[in-house]
Amino acid sequence: MRTGEGSCVATRRLPRPAELRDLLKPRRLPLSPVERGLAQAHTIWDLRAVARRRTPRAVFDYTDGAAEEELSLRRAREAFAGVQFLPNVLRDVANVDLGVEVLGRRSELPFLFAPTGFTRMMHHEGERAVARVAERTGIPYALSTMGTTSIEDVAAAAPQARKWFQLYVWKDRAASKDLVVRAKEQGYEAMILTVDTPVGGARLRDVRNGLTIPPSLTLRTFVNGAMHPAWWFNLLTTEPLTFASLTRWEGTVAELLDEIFDPTLSLEHLDWLRELWDGPLIVKGILSADDARMVVGHGADGVLVSHHGGRQLDRAVPPLGMLPKVVDAVGGRAEVYLDTGILNGGDVIAAMAHGATATLVGRAYRYGLMAGGERGVQRAVDILTAQLTRTLRLLGVRSLGELTPEHAKLPASLRD
Ligand SMILES: Cc1cc2nc3c(=O)[nH]c(=O)nc-3n(C[C@H](O)[C@H](O)[C@H](O)COP(=O)(O)O)c2cc1C
Secondary structure (H helix, E strand, O other): OOOOOOOOOOOOOOOOHHHHHHHOOOOOOOOOHHHHHHHOOOOHHHHHHHHHHHOOHHHHHHHHOOOOOOHHHHHHHHHHHOOEEOOOOOOOOOOOEOOEEEOOEEEOOOEEEOOOOOHHHHOOOHHHHHHHHHHHHOOOEEEEOOOOOOHHHHHHHOOOOOEEEEEOOOOOHHHHHHHHHHHHHOOOOEEEEEOOOOOOOOOHHHHHHOOEEOOOOOHHHHHHHHOOHHHHHHHHHOOOOOOOOOOOOOEEHHHHHHHHOOOOOOHHHHHHHHHHOOOOEEEEEEOOHHHHHHHHHOOOOEEEEOOHHHOOOOOOOOHHHHHHHHHHHHOOOOEEEEEOOOOOHHHHHHHHHOOOOEEEEOHHHHHHHHHHHHHHHHHHHHHHHHHHHHHHHHHOOOEHHHOOHHHEEOOHHHOO
16 A cells, blocks of 8 residues: 555654553443342433343333333333433523422422322332432322232331322222221322223233232242242242232232223213312313313312323323323413333423423333332432423523423424
8 A cells, every 4th residue: 555645643652651550541340230120220221221231121111111012101112212302501500490380289290190009010129219319309109009018008118108098999988988087097198080991002022021929839830930939938038919909919910900990980970089089189081171171170189191001902092192282271270291112311391391290100100110229219200300400401491490392392293
């Protein structure tokens, strides 16, 4: 090869040892594998990957999966991915405030922990861990009827947390009433009535995995479990899995849901609960503006736009697309929350820009829980908080109340 005129030939030298020392700064990673996994997770998707490694397949799939072909969940996430932000510049965003007002009190962040079942199966620290993180962070936590820690034990674990209780009005009405009374006695602030469950959705991963609660040792689960000895050890050496509401269940998840869910679910159930519970009442699982108007007319203080994380009706419309219509229909007479598909602080901002009072996250904190118990839930909160702060700043917005729909343009498919 000919080196032509003007070509640049660098003069080389041997680096001095001190220069090499400066370059070779090994990253200090925590010694414990759990801490290491968490430290290397920078997104909720990273946490999900750690969660997957740490739990038996049927357990991971219970959280990760949705109904039938899982189209509802995928489309809900795609709806968020399709949002286009329009930023303002030169706004001095040194200080941003992530607080919102929820049921008349400040919540430090615009997301709270959604009610989810069988939490102690994901990690032995379970609901207590989630409630403690909520307490530290200053956000509400909703305990599920299908929770695996009792109403009283969650209250004792996080006495200062804002605790809500999610109710399935099941076939046994006296049992439902007992839960409401206990939640009241323990100082729970609000009641969420879930209404998108006249029957259980077809969660095919659970069916295929033969998931039972508690998990049973079949040959297949035993072989898979051998790869997750820590998880099994923790399950077998901590208090047995029972429910917030039931003392024991011996059967598959599908059978349990059939026992609890009641196809006669109607406005009469809402009226019954409205009579019984004198605190704030939020109706969860609303997608249409008409239904939102109807439940507010029957005394709901809040409407949660949601399709249950895609775990019930498949091919359901993405909640984000319905949010502006519900906000409009409710017209300030009730608070409007949104969940399903939120895995990034930017998703939360999109919902807030379209009128949500606050959002709820389910899988996001459960991936953290599976990845590392209470520390993992905290990591999920930290990730979402960092994303929220950065996105707000880059949008040129100092508080969530300043957001307008123009900041977050919805994809055309959601704007009909
Ligand atoms: C594993 C799991 C269990 C759930 N259990 C309940 C439940 O017991 N009651 C309820 O109202 N919603 C339940 N949900 C739905 C959540 O409250 C929430 O609507 C959903 O998780 C939001 O979607 P996301 O997971 O994409 O954030 C559950 C969701 C998941 C992922």
